[in-house]
Amino acid sequence: xxxDIKDLKVTILMPVYNGERYLREAIVSMLNQxxxxxxxxxxxxxxxxGSEAIIKSYNDKRIRLVNNEKNLGIVETLNKGIGLAKGExxxxxxxxxxxxxxxxxxxxxxxxxxxxxCVVAAHIxxxxxxxxxxxxxxxxxxxxxxxxxxxxxxxxxxxxxHPTVMMRKSVISTIGYNKLFIxxxxxxxxxxxxxxxxxxxxxxxILVKYRIHAESITVKNxxxxxxxxxxxxxxxxxxxxxxxxxxxxxxxxxxxxxxxxSARFYFPFLYVLAGKLYSTRPLHFLKQFIQIRKEFGVKNKxxxxxxxxxxxxxxxxxxxxxxxxxxxxxxxxVVIITDSNVNSTNCSLFPKSTxxxxxxxxxNWPFTKKWVIKKxxxxxxxxxxxYLFGANSFFFxxxxxxxxxxxxxxxxxxxxxxxxxxxxxxxxxxxxxxLKNRIVISKKTALDLAQQYARKKLPxxxxxxxxCINNFTPERDFVKKELxxxxxxxxxxxxxxEKRVELISNAARILSEKNAPVEFHFAGNVKGAIPMEDLxxxxxHGEIRDDEVLNSIxxxxxxxxxxxxxxxxxxxxxxxxxxxxxxxxxPVGGIGEHIKSNINGVLLKTVNPTDVVREIVAILExxxxxxxxxxxxxxxxxxxxxxNFGKEKFVAAYQNIIDRR
Numbered sequence: 283x284x285x286d287i288k289d290l291k292v293t294i295l296m297p298v299y300n301g302e303r304y305l306r307e308a309i310v311s312m313l314n315q316x317x318x319x320x321x322x323x324x325x326x327x328x329x330x331x332g333s334e335a336i337i338k339s340y341n342d343k344r345i346r347l348v349n350n351e352k353n354l355g356i357v358e359t360l361n362k363g364i365g366l367a368k369g370e371x372x373x374x375x376x377x378x379x380x381x382x383x384x385x386x387x388x389x390x391x392x393x394x395x396x397x398x399x400c401v402v403a404a405h406i407x408x409x410x411x412x413x414x415x416x417x418x419x420x421x422x423x424x425x426x427x428x429x430x431x432x433x434x435x436x437x438x439x440x441x442x443x444h445p446t447v448m449m450r451k452s453v454i455s456t457i458g459y460n461k462l463f464i465x466x467x468x469x470x471x472x473x474x475x476x477x478x479x480x481x482x483x484x485x486x487x488i489l490v491k492y493r494i495h496a497e498s499i500t501v502k503n504x505x506x507x508x509x510x511x512x513x514x515x516x517x518x519x520x521x522x523x524x525x526x527x528x529x530x531x532x533x534x535x536x537x538x539x540x541x542x543x544s545a546r547f548y549f550p551f552l553y554v555l556a557g558k559l560y561s562t563r564p565l566h567f568l569k570q571f572i573q574i575r576k577e578f579g580v581k582n583k584x585x586x587x588x589x590x591x592x593x594x595x596x597x598x599x600x601x602x603x604x605x606x607x608x609x610x611x612x613x614x615x616v617v618i619i620t621d622s623n624v625n626s627t628n629c630s631l632f633p634k635s636t637x638x639x640x641x642x643x644x645x646n647w648p649f650t651k652k653w654v655i656k657k658x659x660x661x662x663x664x665x666x667x668x669y670l671f672g673a674n675s676f677f678f679x680x681x682x683x684x685x686x687x688x689x690x691x692x693x694x695x696x697x698x699x700x701x702x703x704x705x706x707x708x709x710x711x712x713x714x715x716x717l718k719n720r721i722v723i724s725k726k727t728a729l730d731l732a733q734q735y736a737r738k739k740l741p742x743x744x745x746x747x748x749x750c751i752n753n754f755t756p757e758r759d760f761v762k763k764e765l766x767x768x769x770x771x772x773x774x775x776x777x778x779x780e781k782r783v784e785l786i787s788n789a790a791r792i793l794s795e796k797n798a799p800v801e802f803h804f805a806g807n808v809k810g811a812i813p814m815e816d817l818x819x820x821x822x823h824g825e826i827r828d829d830e831v832l833n834s835i836x837x838x839x840x841x842x843x844x845x846x847x848x849x850x851x852x853x854x855x856x857x858x859x860x861x862x863x864x865x866x867x868x869p870v871g872g873i874g875e876h877i878k879s880n881i882n883g884v885l886l887k888t889v890n891p892t893d894v895v896r897e898i899v900a901i902l903e904x905x906x907x908x909x910x911x912x913x914x915x916x917x918x919x920x921x922x923x924x925x926n927f928g929k930e931k932f933v934a935a936y937q938n939i940i941d942r943r
Contacts, residue, residue: 301377328353598853697850724872777811
């Protein structure tokens with residue numbers, strides 16, 4: 283029997299109510315786990331089908347069957363299970379889902395390693411009745427990875443898949459599920475936990491197949507008015523917390539989103555109008571109006587190029603955009619920034635002779651948006667030779683849909699987005715015929731585009747318009763690395779979820795605990811992406827705007843780490859290689875086209891988060907004892923950058939496409 287197991291680690295808690303159709307697959311997926319120190323507590327909640335017989339057909343001592351005398355419902359059954367559980371951790375499971383074999387092992391390891399975390403979840407993949415993976419996903423789940431992202435998002439919407447969680451019994455048993463939150467009892471529990479200062483984390487990989495079928499609770503709850511259901515739950519939650527005088531921290535965000543959601547649901551016109559008024563600053567609006575009128579209102583003024591970029595802040599892509607504009611600066615280009623306001627700081631990226639205009643606030647209002655389009659349409663009509671160039675700007679593709687077929691339009695795609703995100707490769711589909719050229723920065727993205735065309739049954743002729751141009755990095759004086767002392771490891775970039783900075787900080791903590799001679803440096807706004815327990819092992823430089831300061835850090839670094847879940851070919855790798863820092867990167871996007879393991883860098887074998895951390899630790903431990911080999915790879919990286927990432931080659935390639943006369 284399960285109770286004979288000493289030092290029981292995990293209780294798998296699975297309620298069952300008339301679940302015979304998928305029950306066997308759910309049970310087998312748990313019995314076949316690589317982690318075996320568990321009891322499988324199955325509570326049959328008054329089923330009237332063959333569920334009980336199916337459970338009894340398994341002769342496994344770890345299964346503990348409990349029969350409710352009558353149907354108690356999901357909330358009472360779960361609370362009963364928490365009381366009966368004998369394990370240190372409770373792993374939830376549903377009778378119609380499938381857990382991947384390593385789920386328990388990875389979650390136990392995570393909770394053992396992170397004592398401050400009380401609940402750890404994982405990502406799901408959606409499957410149908412026949413176990414076929416569906417071509418859509420639960421976006422809220424996939425976009426929340428870090429503890430902070432989860433904490434910030436939960437007051438707005440649920441982003442934790444209930445059957446993926448493993449929980450500390452010592453914490454959950456003091457709170458439990460609340461029957462007032464029926465149909466959203468899990469979301470209610472997560473909010474109760476974070477309002478008490480408890481931490482919910484997520485393993486950044488898919489560990490459960492979540493079944494979508496007509497009888498599932500999720501489908502039933504979301505079939506009719508899901509937005510209204512969210513408002514109903516928030517009203518119940520807030521009523522409960524207010525009645526107990528327990529409104530805390532994130533509860534106030536629940537209140538704000540409830541009020542905003544109610545306004546949006548019951549008064550949609552006023553809600554949209556209020557949002558536009560709130561995000562429109564009169565002085566900015568007026569300034570943008572005057573600038574567009576001045577630039578596009580002169581009848582005989584000839585604009586050579588109109589560039590559309592979403593942002594003008596400091597970043598790898600933005601630096602590339604600035605140099606692209608520089609290739610035609612001697613003519614009369616105009617840069618349009620569509621998603622952010624422009625000030626003197628980010629204007630400094632572009633050549634001084636170039637007009638840089640923001641239209642973000644003009645696009646807020648239909649009448650000024652229509653006016654902007656009219657002005658640009660007239661500019662294109664008056665000058666058939668003008669080139670339109672867009673990079674990751676939705677407005678660029680929207681405008682293109684309004685312009686004549688013969689418009690000279692070109693776009694740049696840095697990388698494909700994830701299937702659950704929306705990006706340029708999707709925005710461009712309606713106007714792809716109007717794009718005379720499509721520039722990509724890697725062969726991988728070119729292949730992605732070609733495959734997309736094939737799926738959409740677009741003419742193969744369009745693939746001939748795709749041009750691959752490597753990005754560039756300025757040449758730097760090479761400083762030979764110091765081989766004695768600590769190995770200096772660098773992360774440079776943003777702290778956004780796809781960068782997965784927490785994997786690097788995890789490696790920093792592990793190596794520090796081993797007293798390894800390694801320093802981990804972070805350049806960029808990443809503090810919020812690093813778990814609190816890892817911060818003592820990380821040296822944070824913050825956002826660096828001075829190129830010389832940044833290059834000084836590169837020149838002193840032995841290794842650059844890139845742990846992204848997706849990339850095109852990041853500028854940081856080129857900059858690091860030009861400075862002789864050895865890139866160690868996940869095998870995503872076009873990175874594998876340039877990094878050759880143990881020659882000019884190291885390409886990791888996987889993107890799986892747990893394995894990435896293990897690989898990084900092993901690689902750094904190897905280089906600690908083989909520093910001459912690290913030095914040789916450093917010199918090779920520098921030579922490769924000199925040969926492949928020069929600015930002259932980059933400028934010549936772009937001039938050939940966008941500076942034709």
